[in-house]
Amino acid sequence: MNNVMMPTLFVSHGSPMMAVEESSTTRFLEQMGQTIPKPKAIIVFSAHFDIAGPVVITSGQTLGTIHDFYGFPKPLYDIEYPAQGAPDLARQAGELLQKHGFPVALDHTQGLDHGAWVPMLYMFPDRDIPIISISINSQAGAQRHYELGKALRSLRQEGVLFVGSGGISHNLRAVFTEASNPESIRKMHAFTDWMAEKVEHRDVTAINDYIQVAPYALYNHPTPDHFLPLPCILGTSDESEHGQVLHRSVDMGLLALDAYGFGFAA
Template sequence: MNNVLMPTLFVSHGSPMMIVEQSETTEFFTQMGQTIPQPEAIIIFSAHFDIAGPVMITSGQTLGTIHDFYGFPQSLYEVEYPAHGAPQLAQKAGELLQKSGFSIALDQTQGLDHGAWVPLQYMFPHRDIPVISVSINSQASAQIHYELGQALSPLRREGVLFIGSGGISHNLRAVFSQASDPESIHKMQLFTDWIAEKIEHRDVEAINHYLQTAPHALFNHPTPDHFLPLPCILGTSDAAENGKVLHRSVDMGLLALDAYGFGLTA
């Protein structure tokens, strides 16, 4: 592997419809894939790979495409992202996590959920970069996920690109019932503005305790799964790296699709 210090990214993957509908966000994914250095491998934390118990790491030679959604057009179920796996990298990641006190399990059959393959389809359409997926645990705190990222962070210096794929706001019930709360958009904007400011000032403490410190945290994240890839990515970044807001947009009136990066040179 090379010695380039790869950037580390948080992206919001939005609805599965993103794979067939072009938008500002899909253009951002494409542009980002063309801008960052070519990684040797990718480690992705997806909101939809949520496992209670040991940290699960994909370790197969290939990673199948999981269509983990229902009620969408047939064309979405025909999309495939046949990714190369990285068994040796999975083993190394597991060893790093174990050294930091995490229990781990390797899974040779787990594939990529849509939180992983939707952004990867746009960022790396040639499907020629090995990928492993590392699970989150929505029963664990943001602080624990930050420490998980810290444990894996040495791999950035071996050409590994880290991507956290979630959603910076993810209240689907509110999305489909906005009329019941005229303040819903304002609550989303206050939260996402707060996150952007904390990212740019690298306020690790505030982000890791977002439930206590962020405005309308539970409104924007009734469950933590789409937030937790963010502290993972924060953990992979260096202490001297302030974050950058790379993209901001909103889908369906209330789903914020913001993206952040650390270690970007431009």
């Protein structure tokens, strides 16, 4: 198969219950998996693979399914997504990152957390595409994650699909205590509307400086982990590619599940 220049994608994975509940977001993910060219491999940046220190890259031949959540119904824990690993791609990605000054560690035992396997379950249910996961670091800023993605950008030309999996709003305390509060809903929409506009205009500076310039940034992201996959994906996009808002929805009143893409046909 000839290499295809792959698009690059940010998705919001929401609650783990997404794995067992049909919604407009799961239908979007299914449709996305059927629309894009079949990747040779996938690289995932997940909000839940959050490690301080060197960038960790999964390098095993297979990646186990991590059920990294508690108190949910048993059927959720019965789901397995036995992914193929991609050790050669892991080494290649590691070399690119080291070339750009990132310390790297390969981990042959790390599996896929739910931020990775839940979207994959819908996008690629046949489990026939090799996957690696690359860690984020919530102690580092958005600009650092943009540079991380940029260091790996060339892999898109080799048929690699990048997927950043986080949440465009992720204030869980507010979700469980303020979900019906009109002022809380206004703050969520102010942030997500602002972010959609900045993605469409590919405003790298504003997105990477979101804490200072986005409305209600810290309200929507008290911690940065679910935001940081976005600048990773922004970094993997080319300077000539403006973003597209591919999907917008809200779960549980305040949990925005927007998805953005670069490199998709207009």
